[in-house]
Every structure is written in structure tokens, then in C-alpha cells.
Amino acid sequence: xxxxxxxxxESNNTRARLGRIETKHGVIQTPVFxxxxxxxxxxxxxxxxxxxxxxxxxxGNTYHLYLRPxxxxxxxxxxxxxxxxxxxxxxxxxxxxxxxxxxxxxxxIEEGVEFRSxxxxxxxxxxxxxxxxxxxxxxxxxxxxxxxxxxxxxDRDYVKxxxxxxxxxxxxxxxxxxxxxxxxxxxVQGGMFTDLRRESAFELMELDFSGYGIGGLSVGEPKDxxxxxxxxxxxxxxxxxxxxxxxxxxxxCLVEGVLRGVDMFDCVWPTRLGRHGVVITRQGNMTIRNLPxxxxxxxxxxxxxxxxxxxxxxxxxxxLLKVNEVLGIRLTTIxxxxxxxxxxxxxxxxxxxxTLLEYSKEFLSVFGGEK
Amino acid sequence: xxxxxxxxxESNNTRARLGRIETKHGVIQTPVFxxxxxxxxxxxxxxxxxxxxxxxxxxGNTYHLYLRPxxxxxxxxxxxxxxxxxxxxxxxxxxxxxxxxxxxxxxxIEEGVEFRSxxxxxxxxxxxxxxxxxxxxxxxxxxxxxxxxxxxxxDRDYVKxxxxxxxxxxxxxxxxxxxxxxxxxxxVQGGMFTDLRRESAFELMELDFSGYGIGGLSVGEPKDxxxxxxxxxxxxxxxxxxxxxxxxxxxxCLVEGVLRGVDMFDCVWPTRLGRHGVVITRQGNMTIRNLPxxxxxxxxxxxxxxxxxxxxxxxxxxxLLKVNEVLGIRLTTIxxxxxxxxxxxxxxxxxxxxTLLEYSKEFLSVFGGEK
Numbered sequence: 001x002x003x004x005x006x007x008x009x010e011s012n013n014t015r016a017r018l019g020r021i022e023t024k025h026g027v028i029q030t031p032v033f034x035x036x037x038x039x040x041x042x043x044x045x046x047x048x049x050x051x052x053x054x055x056x057x058x059x060g061n062t063y064h065l066y067l068r069p070x071x072x073x074x075x076x077x078x079x080x081x082x083x084x085x086x087x088x089x090x091x092x093x094x095x096x097x098x099x100x101x102x103x104x105x106x107x108x109i110e111e112g113v114e115f116r117s118x119x120x121x122x123x124x125x126x127x128x129x130x131x132x133x134x135x136x137x138x139x140x141x142x143x144x145x146x147x148x149x150x151x152x153x154x155d156r157d158y159v160k161x162x163x164x165x166x167x168x169x170x171x172x173x174x175x176x177x178x179x180x181x182x183x184x185x186x187x188v189q190g191g192m193f194t195d196l197r198r199e200s201a202f203e204l205m206e207l208d209f210s211g212y213g214i215g216g217l218s219v220g221e222p223k224d225x226x227x228x229x230x231x232x233x234x235x236x237x238x239x240x241x242x243x244x245x246x247x248x249x250x251x252x253c254l255v256e257g258v259l260r261g262v263d264m265f266d267c268v269w270p271t272r273l274g275r276h277g278v279v280i281t282r283q284g285n286m287t288i289r290n291l292p293x294x295x296x297x298x299x300x301x302x303x304x305x306x307x308x309x310x311x312x313x314x315x316x317x318x319x320l321l322k323v324n325e326v327l328g329i330r331l332t333t334i335x336x337x338x339x340x341x342x343x344x345x346x347x348x349x350x351x352x353x354x355t356l357l358e359y360s361k362e363f364l365s366v367f368g369g370e371k
Numbered sequence: 372x373x374x375x376x377x378x379x380x381e382s383n384n385t386r387a388r389l390g391r392i393e394t395k396h397g398v399i400q401t402p403v404f405x406x407x408x409x410x411x412x413x414x415x416x417x418x419x420x421x422x423x424x425x426x427x428x429x430x431g432n433t434y435h436l437y438l439r440p441x442x443x444x445x446x447x448x449x450x451x452x453x454x455x456x457x458x459x460x461x462x463x464x465x466x467x468x469x470x471x472x473x474x475x476x477x478x479x480i481e482e483g484v485e486f487r488s489x490x491x492x493x494x495x496x497x498x499x500x501x502x503x504x505x506x507x508x509x510x511x512x513x514x515x516x517x518x519x520x521x522x523x524x525x526d527r528d529y530v531k532x533x534x535x536x537x538x539x540x541x542x543x544x545x546x547x548x549x550x551x552x553x554x555x556x557x558x559v560q561g562g563m564f565t566d567l568r569r570e571s572a573f574e575l576m577e578l579d580f581s582g583y584g585i586g587g588l589s590v591g592e593p594k595d596x597x598x599x600x601x602x603x604x605x606x607x608x609x610x611x612x613x614x615x616x617x618x619x620x621x622x623x624c625l626v627e628g629v630l631r632g633v634d635m636f637d638c639v640w641p642t643r644l645g646r647h648g649v650v651i652t653r654q655g656n657m658t659i660r661n662l663p664x665x666x667x668x669x670x671x672x673x674x675x676x677x678x679x680x681x682x683x684x685x686x687x688x689x690x691l692l693k694v695n696e697v698l699g700i701r702l703t704t705i706x707x708x709x710x711x712x713x714x715x716x717x718x719x720x721x722x723x724x725x726t727l728l729e730y731s732k733e734f735l736s737v738f739g740g741e742k
């Protein structure tokens with residue numbers, strides 16, 4: 001197994017835990033938030049800025065990279081790490097979520113998914129085997145099994161069939177995957193039905209993956225339902241494997257997820273918000289693009305040590321955003337990614353200090369949530 | 372006089388010269404190329420990146436900053452240096468060139484120029500006095516007199532009248548300007564008529580400015596005509612004042628300008644080219660966005676020490692540009708600005724070594740020019 005996961009501490013009064021994931025491109029401290037680099041770049045940032053921001057692992061999106069520049073081109077460049085000059089761990093998703101999001105442009109059959117490119121309408125087919133082939137070409141440290149992410153809401157019958165197929169696809173992925181320097185994670189599905197979730201977990205555990213994604217959450221359901229699913233599911237998942245809650249990234253969800261035993265998160269949220277002129281603060285989100293900030297010459301957050309807050313005022317950033325200057329979205333992105341990496345660092349420290357419950361209560365009582 | 376210009380060396384066999392401009396925000400080595408930061412940011416770059424790229428002075432555009440965020444807001448922030456966190460010298464233009472470029476949206480009278488904003492059609496009036504007021508609010512180290520830039524081609528009668536008015540406006544600027552920590556430059560006009568150029572220069576010299584811009588060139592005329600105008604004009608300009616060729620920035624023009632005695636240049640060229648997927652090389656411009664570079668995993672220039680060339684391949688940059696990722700235009704901009712700051716450094720060294728003629732011949736024989 002190319003991935004070595006060590007559980008270094010379990011919280012005394014929550015399900016949170018501290019861990020280390022070792023890969024050939026370096027160590028990841030968990031719980032961790034992974035910024036998303038969809039098209040072989042975390043939008044607006046250089047790899048060196050990501051390092052400075054404390055990112056230990058980033059995501060690449062299989063669907064996008066398969067279409068552009070093409071996974072064979074990335075392989076020719078020496079793999080995704082070398083292509084984008086990021087010499088730390090990378091995780092690629094399976095392409096499943098993006099393909100299913102295409103809606104009417106795709107058809108799901110047992111063999112796989114036929115879809116038309118959102119770019120030029122060209123026809124493509126991704127099967128579990130094809131997803132493995134693409135991800136082996138991209139060469140990430142952690143890759144994901146090809147799954148079907150059921151929509152929300154969906155009836156039990158649909159979700160059951162979808163979950164069963166995801167298990168069969170997971171088996172085919174396991175068989176098709178050949179790179180020994182990559183860890184393959186299965187993805188637990190089952191919608192909001194806790195018994196189906198548990199079934200999914202047990203079926204995947206039999207296949208013995210290096211880690212387990214929790215897919216199909218944060219797809220439109222109320223947050224409380226997501227938390228309930230996690231509370232029911234996570235206790236049956238193996239302790240000695242990383243648990244990765246896919247597509248989740250708002251600060252309150254990170255805290256709640258860690259409390260329930262999640263080790264890894266990813267989301268386009270901080271980078272996308274930044275590009276829309278919204279910055280994250282301890283008090284919640286702030287639309288810095290708005291007029292009230294025009295003559296505000298204080299930093300986004302007084303006590304933030306990120307490059308943005310150390311050097312620029314709200315008024316200046318607001319100006320840049322209003323006149324569509326690239327530096328504006330660079331600065332908001334830096335702050336937002338910094339906010340999440342710092343939050344995860346504080347969470348890890350709180351677990352180490354056995355103060356996570358207090359830390360979480362304090363954080364959640366002040367943080368306004370996703371507005 | 373807030374600006375101290377020291378001529379440190381004159382070339383033995385050309386009109387080129389080495390100098391130092393001292394301002395309260397630091398020293399500028401001349402000949403110098405000044406990157407343009409139209410809207411209080413050199414597009415895509417942080418001030419720290421500009422420092423690393425060797426930029427010693429940057430430009431701000433009075434017209435744009437007057438409209439957004441407003442010069443009074445910039446003043447409230449502590450001036451342009453503090454607003455954008457650039458603690459080195461800044462030069463602002465007078466707003467003239469941008470206002471005249473508005474074409475049918477503006478009306479020129481003796482008092483000044485009435486124009487409609489290109490953003491919302493709102494009515495504004497900029498006079499020489501108003502230009503001084505705005506530039507005093509912005510607080511740059513070097514500011515420019517409000518001039519009329521005659522179009523090309525234009526008949527002698529129009530150019531003569533325009534030049535005469537520019538002289539009267541220069542006088543009004545001189546009278547209206549009150550900040551002792553700013554140097555005010557006059558702008559020589561006169562179109563392509565060498566006798567009018569000389570008249571303009573003499574009239575401005577009588578007013579005794581801290582330096583002299585050469586405006587109204589690189590406005591569509593053949594390069595040879597620009598060079599002829601410079602050859603005729605520069606010998607009558609004072610030796611002990613900086614000479615600033617406005618809006619010129621292609622590498623061949625920088626070399627030819629220095630040979631004819633120019634000390635300062637500015638242009639949006641390197642940054643704008645970069646945003647269009649074009650990079651500058653010793654051999655000329657290269658459209659890195661094109662297909663032939665897709666599988667080219669070498670740097671833009673093997674011997675370039677800029678951040679882009681040290682870390683990323685042509686193929687990766689091409690991918691970023693094709694998929695409209697911000698990092699793509701960041702990397703091309705870095706390379707292009709670096710190319711010009713390095714070129715100016717080499718030119719200064721060649722003047723110091725008395726090898727400028729050989730250096731220029733060699734450079735111009737290889738450089739393909741502006742394609």
C-alpha cells in the first residue's frame with residue numbers, strides 16, 4: 001500500500017482524531033482541508049503561494065483534465081505534479097461527480113457513463129476502467145473510485161440501485177488499478193438513507209481500499225441531515241483508514257465534520273467565493289465588493305497573518321474587485337484559503353490539547369455560517 | 372526641487388546616458404522602463420512581485436483613478452503609494468492622452484476638456500488646474516503637465532495650434548501645482564514637425580520643469596519617423612533633466628530610444644501582450660497560446676531567470692491560457708515585465724562599459740521586432 005495512515009490521537013470527548021498520511025510526495029496532517037485545482041491550477045494561485053498558505057495537498061479534477069489538456073499530455077509532461085510544478089501530494093477525483101452534473105448531456109448504464117463535453121459537445125465514455133486509466137496517467141498520490149453520485153432528493157429505490165452499482169464499479173476500479181505508487185479510495189454512497197450508507201460502507205470495506213470517500217453529501221440537503229448521516233455512518237467505518245468528506249468546505253461544516261470523525265475535506269468554496277468578491281471572516285462571510293467597504297482602510301481581519309491582510313486594505317481590495325483587476329481576486333483567494341488552512345491548524349491543535357469541544361462551540365457561536 | 376537628477380555617464384559614441392533620479396520614495400536608475408499600473412495595480416502583479424522583477428518606478432493613470440476609485444478616496448487612503456502598498460517611486464500621467472483618446476466623447480476648448488466617462492457617460496471637465504488637483508491628491512513622485520496630444524496624421528496648422536495651447540496649459544499647470552514633494556514634468560508636443568517640436572521644447576524650457584516628457588509619438592506613425600523626430604529634438608533638450616518618451620515600450624524602440632538620448636519609457640505593451648498570450652523573447656514575440664506549444668515542456672526562454680521560466684513550461688502556460696486560468700496571464704506578464712527590466716539593466720551596463728553600439732546591433736539583429 002503506497003499510503004501510510006497513522007492515527008496519532010483520538011479526541012477524548014468527540015469522534016475527532018489526529019492523523020498523518022504519508023505519500024511519496026510528502027506528509028499530510030489530518031484533519032486537512034484540500035484546496036481544489038480543477039484545471040491543474042488552484043485558481044489565481046502559484047504553487048509557491050499554496051505552499052506559503054500551508055496547503056499540504058491539493059485536488060485535481062479528472063473530468064476537466066481529461067478534456068483539457070488531456071491526460072495523455074499530462075503523462076507526457078511527467079504527470080500532474082511535474083506539469084503544474086507542485087511537488088506535494090495531489091488527490092484526483094474520479095470524474096464521476098462532474099459527469100453526473102452534466103445532467104441531460106449524460107447517460108448512465110452499467111458499463112459506465114456516456115456524455116457530451118460541456119465545451120464542444122463531443123461524445124465521450126467514462127467507465128470505471130477508463131477513470132482508472134485517466135487517473136493513472138495523471139499520477140496523483142490518492143485517486144478515487146468511479147462512483148455514481150445520486151441526486152438529492154431521490155427515492156430509496158433509485159438510491160439503492162445507484163449504491164449497488166457504485167459497489168460493482170468500485171470492484172472494477174480495484175481490479176483495473178495497477179499503479180503501486182497511488183492509493184485508491186472507495187466512495188461511500190447511499191444518499192440520505194442511513195442503512196444504505198452503512199451497506200455501502202460494508203461492501204467497500206470488503207474490497208479493502210486505502211481510504212474511504214463519503215460522496216453524495218452537501219448536494220442540496222439541509223446541513224442537519226448531512227450531520228446525521230455522518231453520525232450514523234462514521235462509527236462503522238474503519239478506524240485505521242482516512243475518511244474523506246467530499247465537496248465540503250464551509251468553515252462551520254469543517255468544524256462539524258471533524259467533530260464527527262472526518263479526516264479530509266475539499267471544496268471550491270473558498271476560491272470561488274473569493275472570485276465573487278466575498279471573503280471569510282470569523283464573523284462569517286463578508287461581501288467586500290460592496291460599497292460600505294470603499295473607504296474602509298483596515299485589513300479584512302486585523303489579526304490575520306495572511307499576505308492580503310498584512311499588506312492591503314478592504315478599500316483597496318474593493319476597488320480592485322469593482323474595476324475587475326486580477327489582483328483583487330488573487331487577494332481574496334489568498335485570504336480565504338489562508339482562513340481554512342489556519343482553521344484546520346487550530347482544529348488540530350485543539351484535538352491535541354483536548355479542547356476541541358470548547359474551541360468548536362466558541363467558533364460556531366461567532367461564525368455566522370454560510371450566508 | 373523635489374527631484375534630483377544626476378547624470379552619471381554619457382556614452383562616448385551615442386547620445387545615450389546613465390543617470391539617477393532621486394525621489395523621496397527611492398532612487399531610479401536611468402535609462403528606465405516603467406510598467407503601467409493604470410488602476411492602482413500593474414495588471415495581475417502584486418507590488419512585491421514588481422519589486423522582485425526589478426521595477427524601480429511604476430505609472431498610474433490619472434483619468435482612470437479620477438473616475439475609479441476617485442482621487443479624493445485615494446487621498447483619504449494616504450495617497451497612491453499607501454493605497455496600493457507600493458513604497459517606491461510613482462509617476463502619474465496628466466489624463467490628457469486618455470481623455471483625447473475618447474474621440475467623440477470629448478470637446479477641447481482653451482479652458483480644458485469636457486468629456487463623458489467611458490464607463491457611465493457621466494459628464495466631466497478636466498482643465499490644467501483640475502489635472503494638477505487630481506495629481507496632487509494622488510500624490511505621485513513625478514506628475515505630468517496637462518497637454519493635448521495631436522492625432523496622427525494631422526496637418527501643420529492643427530498641430531501648431533495644439534502645441535501652442537499645450538504650452539499655455541503647461542504654464543497654467545506650473546502655476547497651479549503646489550506640492551513641493553512632487554516633481555512636475557512638461558510635455559513636448561509638435562507632432563511630426565521637427566521645427567514645432569523644437570519650438571515646444573524651448574517654450575517649456577523657459578518654464579523650467581523638473582523633466583520633460585516627449586508626447587504624441589508612437590501614435591501610429593512609422594518608427595523611422597519617430598526616430599527622426601527624436602534625433603532632431605533631443606539635442607536641444609536640457610542635459611540636466613530627465614527625458615521621458617511617453618507610451619513607448621517595445622524592445623526595439625527602447626534600444627533605439629536610448630541610443631538617441633531617452634532616459635525614461637512607459638508602456639502597457641508587455642502587460643497587455645501577456646494577457647493576450649504573447650511572450651517576448653530575444654528572437655521576437657511568441658504567441659505561446661498557439662497549438663505548437665501544447666507539448667513543449669521547455670521554458671519560454673532557457674536562459675531567463677524570471678519566476679515563470681524557472682518554474683513552468685511553455686506547454687503548461689499554454690494550457691492555462693487556453694482554459695482561461697488567471698495563473699496563465701500572471702506567468703506571461705511576469706516574463707514580459709522581467710524581459711524589459713532585464714533589457715534595461717543590460718543597456719545600462721553597456722553604457723557603463725561603452726559597448727552600447729555593439730550591444731544594440733547584436734540585439735536588434737536577432738530581435739524580430741513587434742510582429
